[in-house]
Amino acid sequence: MGNEASTPVSEDVPPITLTARTVEAVADYIKKNNVKRIVVMTGAGISTSAGIPDFRSPNTGLYANLARLNLPYAEAVFDISYFRNNPRPFYELAHELYPGKYRPTVTHSFISLLNKKGMLLKAFTQNIDCLEREAGVPGDKLVEAHGSFATQRCIDCGTEFPDDRMKDTVAIKEIPYCERTRCEGLVKPDIVFFGEALPESFHRSRSLPASADLAIVMGTSLTVQPFASLPSFVREETPRILINLERVGGLGSRADDVLLLEDCDSGVRKLADALGWRDELEELWETTNPSRSxxxxxxxxxxxxxxxxxxxxxxxxxxxxxxxxxxxxxxxxxxxxxxxxxxxxxxxxxxxxxxxxxxxxxxxxxxxxxxxxxxxxxxxxxxxxxxxxxxxxxxxx
Known part of the structure; x- marks a missing residue:
């Protein structure tokens, strides 16, 4: 699994599970089959409307805007070896990206709504911004495949560092050090840097897509492994819906694949409309509005x-x-x-x-x-x- 054919399925090939390869057919399938095991897979594209740049866009991406940090190469900001020698560029970046500065998007709220309705089996995300959590998705329903800012610890002894102190330290652009006596190693958020292993939670949950009733893939290029292989674990007869600006990862090659090639927020609103959830979605999203709070x-x-x-x-x-x-x-x-x-x-x-x-x-x-x-x-x-x-x-x- 993982080497799916990239050729789009012919329109002449009828779907197996759905009545049609449309968002309305997906909504009808969810309602008629009382779907309760939805797996969501997301990338940076669900957070761009919140103002957080993705990583690889040529002019607006995160890597394209790191020249001011005087890095030997853009990816060095997330390289564990470079961090050990010079953590300051990372903490300059962390100051800008730290949770609390950005509002979750309507796409994040859609994932939260799935959870509220008891339909979310698991949400796999490549993002480190914690916006799923801020939208109301509980931690036990999340697999942050590349880690996140939610927790932090010493990179030498593994001792956890207090959340409040981390927030205060990042706010003033200081570098946090381990509080353990005679250690004083560098503290780093539990973000997966180049040269580090993925979280154990990812490996434990990797097979879950095989038991899903529906897979929703949003805002990801599906170029980074092993995350990119997740959609291929979904059973052949299980519908997969892609909400993305472009077709990626072999999505569209199966009879029950549905493609919504547009921005994520527009796509989830269309799905919410088809499900009759639009008002609930907008109301839930409004609860994340800082001005309302x-x-x-x-x-x-x-x-x-x-x-x-x-x-x-x-x-x-x-x-x-x-x-x-x-x-x-x-x-x-x-x-x-x-x-x-x-x-x-x-x-x-x-x-x-x-x-x-x-x-x-x-x-x-x-x-x-x-x-x-x-x-x-x-x-x-x-x-x-x-x-x-x-x-x-x-x-x-």
């Missing part, structure tokens, strides 16, 4: 402030209500105890209610006790107001 943040701020104010008022109100209720309870308890006071003797006011006794009530109570003492001739309150008459002997005359 910023607008939502600004709209949320006044609401957050009002919610915080409402919460504070509610808390204060609860406190006041609780205090008032306690005061009312105290008053009722005092009145209850006062009503039960015996004709003689002191009112036994509970300690917790002592402060509820008014000055007038205290005066009335004191005057009653004075009169009692005067009536039995044992009152010494004018001299010793703190003494009870029962505890003092009558004076001798």
């Amino acid at each position: 910023e607008r939502k943040k600004q709209e949320a701020k006044p609401k957050d402030k009002q919610a915080d104010l409402d919460a504070r008022i509610e808390e204060l109100t609860r406190g006041v209500d609780k205090t008032l209720k306690l005061s009312e309870d105290h008053q009722r308890q005092f009145e209850k105890d006062f009503a039960k006071r015996p004709d003689t003797g002191k009112l036994d006011v509970p300690a917790g209610l002592a402060k509820s006794v008014t000055a007038a009530e205290h005066k009335k109570q004191s005057e009653g006790e004075v009169n009692d003492r005067k009536s039995n001739g044992s009152d010494l309150s004018h001299i010793y107001p703190h003494l009870d008459s029962k505890s003092v002997d009558k004076p001798s005359l």
Whole structure:
């Protein structure tokens, strides 16, 4: 597999699985067969509308614009041997390409929509820009065949480097070094450089296209191996659709190959239209709009402030209500105890209610006790107001 005939299939040859070699027939096949195992294979062409240059276009490609970095040859920026000796050109480039600076394209959102609908078996990408992730495709559904900026580690000891520190370091165009004591090797994003092996995830997943119900190939020249061999692993009777500016990799040589030779965003919109997903796709893509995200943040701020104010008022109100209720309870308890006071003797006011006794009530109570003492001739309150008459002997005359 991998050496497919490049001659386009004749229009006279009927498809085996599809009703026709059209995007509408692909959509009909997806809906009627409840397709759930779609494999997507992508290259730099799905990111060019985001503003990220591809690698090999003669005048606008990434390699054509690296002269300012004074490289011995353009590919040296991704050469591991050159990086060990001079990492600065790579980090100059990383500063421009680092995730967060570019918005995912509608094509990225289409892949995310496939996942949301439970149809995505795996998305194989040659891109290192992480835009699939930013569009909402989970990491376990991605095979970043050439690595990405998503993670990074020391090239000597393999120790992982923190994401936040990497972002901060790249932002100021500094070169990160290993944090491990006595190592201090160079740190590099987990991008596959020339001279390095492809990620293990690629080799583990390489056979998945053989179990797919549909293969979608977009925005790739299919010139770099072993990625270029992936479409050939798709079963002969399984439809393959190519959305690309030109025919590549032998696509179109099978009876159930469908070619949309146009830019990727236009192609996925046509497929979404045929599936009846266009509104969902545009809505999902809009969620990646930075201006919308910023607008939502600004709209949320006044609401957050009002919610915080409402919460504070509610808390204060609860406190006041609780205090008032306690005061009312105290008053009722005092009145209850006062009503039960015996004709003689002191009112036994509970300690917790002592402060509820008014000055007038205290005066009335004191005057009653004075009169009692005067009536039995044992009152010494004018001299010793703190003494009870029962505890003092009558004076001798």
